[in-house]
Amino acid sequence: MAPIPTPSAQxxxxxxxxxxxxxxxxERLARARGWTTVRSLAPGSIIxxxxxxxxxxxxxxxxxxIRCWRG
Incomplete structure (x- = not known):
């Protein structure tokens, strides 16, 4: 059986x-603090x-x- 992957730390x-x-x-600050992916969205964007x-x-x-969240 394959091992269960360990999620990377955030x-x-x-x-x-x-x-x-x-x-x-x-965005620059988030990358400097270690976030691997940073996504900027306009208000009301469909994601x-x-x-x-x-x-x-x-x-x-x-x-x-105006808003920020993980994931």
Whole structure:
């Protein structure tokens, strides 16, 4: 039987800390803190709902992060 894969670790980081930052600055900071995938989305974007370990999602309006969540 094949071993069960161990999910990669994700940074111990509070998503709320990115709210209010400029989108590009927030993305650079997230990558510097170890997030492997950073996704910026416009408000109301249609996205898939699968959870991806190590991904940080930003909802960006007028160049500013208004919402942030893991996965």
């Amino acid at each position: 940074p111990d980081d509070a998503p709320d800390a990115y709210v209010g930052l400029a989108g590009e600055a927030a 898939t709902m699968e959870y991806l370990e190590g991904r940080l999602n930003f909802e960006v309006a007028d160049g500013t992060v």
